[in-house]
Amino acid sequence: MEYTPHTEDEIRAMLERLGMRELRELFRDIPAELLEPELDLPEPMTEAEVLEHLRALAAKNRPATRAFLGGGVRAHHVPAVVPHLATRAEFVTAYTPYQPEASQGVLQAIFEYQTMIAELTGLEVSNASLYDGATALAEGVLLALRQTRRMRVALSQAVHPEYRRVLKTYLDAIGAEVYELPLEGSRTALAEIPAEVGAVVAQTPNFLGSIERLEPLAEAAHRAGALFVAVVDPISLAILKPPAAYGADIAVGEGQPLGNAMAFGGPHFGFIAVRKALVRQLPGRLVSETRDVDGQRGFVLALSAREQHIRRAKAKSNITTNSQLTALMGAVYLAALGPQGLREVAVRAVANAHTLAERLETIPGVERVTEPPFFNEFVLRLPVEARRVRARLAERGIHAAVPVPEEYGENLALFAATEVHDAADLEQLEAALREVLA
């Protein structure tokens, strides 16, 4: 296949206008020794062939539509109307709305998204989205360090291990230091925060599933002059306290549960919301309401002086691309469900997770590690390695038991339930796990 409109006649005519006879002349500025390498790539295919080939590849996967897997990405039902609207060609094939008069669709959608994230978190300002939950955390912490002009971070061990790893990569880059706040059971132990710390980070529900009580930690952070960064699950915010209510200055999280496919881990979107005072430190794009010359309401990119295309070496972040389309999915999802629908999704997940935990705890050798209250995920100690249990369950067509890193203990596995599960699913997992562990 090829996607170029040129006929041979046109190519000839265009080259002629340039005083050239063949296409290779266009590359005359390239040193001859570099030109036209042999590329070892497979032969071109037609559309039908490539689809057939991809279907064969896809057939080697077992879809995880009803998975009990968690850890930032979960199997949720995406209402049909969400991709239907978000994948309208105009949304998909536009770029960053540099020309606002022709981009009101994307701009208004972002403005509305910002509002929804602000509503969920209780914080005043959301940006237009970031890459994912982990990088949103890294950007949130960098923001806090810029604001406090400090270079030390206190990080709860109950924050998602991948998020911590990404944060460390980002902090290494600028030479900032992290120290970990250890666990007490399955929750972050309260600790005094030393004065040189610029950011204190915790997650709720945390990686082990427990709902943290974060007011005391936030207060400790503030006493030390640090900012408090909360990592949150957006679905949980339908019923759990918004981060602003327990003193978070910055809230970040992973947007996948809001209307996005699991997609083997991406693309999703990360969200970040901050107190108003921090807005000029906020990385990524921001959309503001404004007026046109006739006084009509319209929307534009705002405060772009923060961005790299103007400040270059002094930019707040190097971010240019955000996750507009996946964030749009999130916004459409939130608008489709409304507060009541989102609440129902959350409540059903809570109910399913608690029923599931009760059922699985009855299996000999299985013990719940996550202390209540927990939300929709929990960790069990299994009598054998989680990796093997996951594999055996997968052979039975059931996806469950994410291996939990050794730092938290041996043979631990994370389970999640969502609104997609029904009683039969829970029963099936229980039976399969009994079989696997028998």
Place this chain on the structure above:
Amino acid sequence: MEYTPHTEDEIRAMLERLGMRELRELFRDIPAELLEPELDLPEPMTEAEVLEHLRALAAKNRPATRAFLGGGVRAHHVPAVVPHLATRAEFVTAYTPYQPEASQGVLQAIFEYQTMIAELTGLEVSNASLYDGATALAEGVLLALRQTRRMRVALSQAVHPEYRRVLKTYLDAIGAEVYELPLEGSRTALAEIPAEVGAVVAQTPNFLGSIERLEPLAEAAHRAGALFVAVVDPISLAILKPPAAYGADIAVGEGQPLGNAMAFGGPHFGFIAVRKALVRQLPGRLVSETRDVDGQRGFVLALSAREQHIRRAKAKSNITTNSQLTALMGAVYLAALGPQGLREVAVRAVANAHTLAERLETIPGVERVTEPPFFNEFVLRLPVEARRVRARLAERGIHAAVPVPEEYGENLALFAATEVHDAADLEQLEAALREVLA
């Protein structure tokens, strides 16, 4: 689920305005003994539940994506761009373009479709589409009878049996008669046409796959004062003579091969094209170019005096709905491929079908009934009942061997090849058929 926006407050307010207290009062004109029957329907489901249920149903089917089945519907590759464009919400959720100023999208698309069908058939005028190939034939023949004011039809036995059955249903309704032109081998025997015949009908490639030579039959029809109606396959018209070239006054056919899913037999679309002199007899919608008050080009429904909403009991046909969306798929398909792409699809089908016939003929007990030249379908005589062969092949994941009605002989099966097949497919079918017949 429900798709109504009304809040309880609104319902109350609206009822109040009507002087009512509850919704049932709205139905007070309905005799009480009719009101509110118990309906024995399943309980409502959520969207996720209904999709899960439908997926379970769908899992009981074996998709026929690479089927060797023919008879008016075939497995073709539908380029991704075709449904992408044709299913734009504005096309899908509009109705018949009664208000042309707000419906230029649909109207222009029909105008272009009409042109493409005219180009394929070589005839001057196409309508906006009909239900399917079989009803297009029925409407074509009724048109011929109206035009000639005759009540007798000569119908080749090599026309698709389902088309003949549908035609008979329509002709019975008005008391017109059909007689069949018998076969000579796998082709229609040339016969003189009696003077009372208004329409002569043949198909090429015919139901048995053979390409008919229709000039002599068309001439015979015209000598008798009858109109000649050709049933044609749209893909074949990329390389075969257009119906106008052998004297057809009316050409009809099934549009599915042009960019539409097989969909278990529908919805597809039927096309019909006629000589210009017949335009005022043509059933269904027609779109004409015109100008607006500023002189700009635009498109409108034209000649609707032919239609039932004005002529009522004197209408040419009772057709109101056409097959706009599926015909649009056809138009986008034709525009996507262009003359060269359509030719390549046809050529590859021809090559595949001939290779396949050669391969299958070598199986002991198998004999080709279709005489050359044939196009992309052919009939084989099998040593056993076709129905059983089809079932056994299906068990092996291969769809082939459509049972051919007994009127053509015993144990006959129709095979089709298209551009989707490659050498491995042909080989696989051969091997499977050998196994089944062994």
Place this chain on the structure above:
Amino acid sequence: KAFPLIFERSKPGRRGVRPVRAPEVDLAALLGEENLRETPPRLPEVDELSLVRHYTGLSRRQIGVDTSFYPLGSCTMKYNPKVNEAAAALFSDLHPYQDPDSAQGALELMYELQRYLAEITGMDAVTLQPAAGAHGELTGILIIRAYHAARGEHDQRRVVLVPDSAHGSNPATASMAGYEVREIPSGPDGEVDLEALKRELGSHVAAIMLTNPNTLGLFERQILEIARAAHAAGALLYYDGANLNAIMGWARPGDMGFDVVHLNLHKTFSVPHGGGGPGSGPVGVKQHLEPFLPVPTVRKEGDRFVLDYDRPQSIGQVRSFYGNMGALVRAYTYIRLLGAEGLKRSAALAVLNANYLKERLKDEGYRIPYDRTCMHEFVAQPPEGLRTLDIAKALLDEGYHPPTVYFPLIVKEALMVEPTETESKETLEAYAEVLGRIARRGLEDPEWIQGAPYRTPVRRLDEVSANRKPKLRWEPVEEAVRSS
């Protein structure tokens, strides 16, 4: 800037989708030189991006339910759930001639849908084959004809009675089936004149075709009496299901005494209208008509579902294969989503919306010729001095689709308004206000309203010359010159 035709974007030799590698083949040898066409069809030659811009651009010159309120009377332009599209895709890769044992899921769905539709309409058996409402009408009338023929009464029963308010397809269908059509006048209450009907009834009448509620949006209150009279005369009663959305779950045609009913799945059961189709027009019948249904129907044998062709009294086949499966899946999905309660609530809110909008239009000075509690739709007239066509065109400038205009024929300057249940109170208010504003301005400034629309992609189009000298296809420039 004129929007180009796809042919005007074409350039010789340009390629779009290259679907396959075509092998080298000696076509003349395989197919016969004399069978080959001499010149290729002049289809457009465009690249994929031009194709995309063309049809995306066309779609942006089009409105639909998803962009605009579209209260086209008798067409039930309700919102159709998007999940329907995902549902239909699950059944799109099946061939009608594949081994039925390899399509049991599809057949089971059809079987269940037959049952649901029978239940909703109060009939005993259903065929899913007809491709659209009018096609269902034809099927139904042919069944009636076959019934009378089987009783030896066909030659005597040559007349079909149709009210003067009927959909145009009713008389057209009857005439297509060879019947003489006689019109029954409507009474002053907008309903069929029962006495006039009785006068026309007799042993020459094959059937009465009725829509209930009728096209004025009024329920025929004497329906039981009509049914008794028809049956007493040996005639059958045909139900045009175009307006079923008004009463589903509240009353059933079968209980009213109808013998045959067709449904428009694309109206009542949430199959998108597609710019004018495809639709789907299943037909339900009472037990005495079941033998005449078209072949095949879907039957259950033990736990297998089979296509039943063995129906000796069948009227035959009305189209190829089994029906518009894509539409059937959508209707099935819709019924499973809503259940009996949901269907009933939908009908009630459709009726509520119609009645409320009727009141609001009265506020705005519109006239209501038959002003009583309506069902899912009502017929209005603009204030004296204004033409319906002008109102419709002015509405387009406000981004709304007009109601059905100039129908039913028995009301002058008719505006037939069907808001459907999926529209909100705010939308109804806004529509009424706009209609009021247009009427007031139109009365003050006739030139303005006669010039509308002003803001649509094209302005008012010349339909007269399009009918006088239709131009029904694009022609290459050289030919256009030659033929002009």
Place this chain on the structure above:
Amino acid sequence: KAFPLIFERSKPGRRGVRPVRAPEVDLAALLGEENLRETPPRLPEVDELSLVRHYTGLSRRQIGVDTSFYPLGSCTMKYNPKVNEAAAALFSDLHPYQDPDSAQGALELMYELQRYLAEITGMDAVTLQPAAGAHGELTGILIIRAYHAARGEHDQRRVVLVPDSAHGSNPATASMAGYEVREIPSGPDGEVDLEALKRELGSHVAAIMLTNPNTLGLFERQILEIARAAHAAGALLYYDGANLNAIMGWARPGDMGFDVVHLNLHKTFSVPHGGGGPGSGPVGVKQHLEPFLPVPTVRKEGDRFVLDYDRPQSIGQVRSFYGNMGALVRAYTYIRLLGAEGLKRSAALAVLNANYLKERLKDEGYRIPYDRTCMHEFVAQPPEGLRTLDIAKALLDEGYHPPTVYFPLIVKEALMVEPTETESKETLEAYAEVLGRIARRGLEDPEWIQGAPYRTPVRRLDEVSANRKPKLRWEPVEEAVRSS
């Protein structure tokens, strides 16, 4: 008529999608009363149809490649095949933590894509993890940093050299990684000033970041010399792949001497831009840098594909999981569709289009500050007396997207034009003509051009007050009043 916000369509108690039946649960008992929120978030409460009209309406207030020519320089707004979307859907139901043996197809695709991208860029190993181009830059710079650290030279190499024509993300990235950034001026030919570069080089330099062709669309002809000089000084050479579309198949960064390269799959490899993302920014490195790649990469063990976390020298992880799989599938599909020849032809036609349009713009009176054979893009300036911003706004009225404006910073009133290979000659001609017409009219009638656009959904917007007093969210009326 103002287009409403989704919040302005909201009504208390209205429901849209009802996704599930929620069971009765004592939340306070399960979750702790103190953990529950007191008031629900004020999300919109809209029905599904209002939702559909809202977002469909918004999309109609937006242009994209599928509606309009969109020659945004450095962004490669080419047509992205629709088959990509069907391809991506095949891999959408996989969870990143599912058993890797149950995701072998996905891992195989990733493994092969790593290989293809290495081949196309001339590098030895590739990570697919970075989520976007700038993210790839960060990853690449951290790899460079780790390399120097491993050699004990990190403390000494604190400087990154960047040309003054570079993309803003280059210096921003270097500074994010803790480096001091020094700018290298461009010479009069628009290329890096080699002598100036050599003067800056030394044992304090960690890396040089280059785009080649550079943002003026010019190939850096001295690239081999630059590479030699860099390596001689112990610095590494970083390739910003934003402009790879110019040369793919014709020349490889690896062969030029680059040590690290990032790719923008959403530019070169046909991942749609999505209104500003998500993208995907794989990074390729030469062998000596492979140990530092982020974890995990995909490795083949026998005939199994595994996620390799066992890389002790890795920089760690730059995001969660493995990369933007949806984008990876699209890029893989595109490469398989085109093959090596197709990629090469695409690049050649992209360059042809750019050069041709450059000539046409000269005809129309536009100035070309560096006028020689360009690659996939070029930089122009409007005729003296006109402002680039005004040209851009006037283009919007003609249904076109403007080029990138005011970039690169080294050209005043820059218009950076990248037509891409998927645009036709007619489109280029039409664009040039419109630009010419706008310039002529603008010179005659400054007021007209300063007032443009006139026909867009909104007219020129007040960005100044949006920056001075940004309003970044909707507020309910009562609060808006309170907070104002």
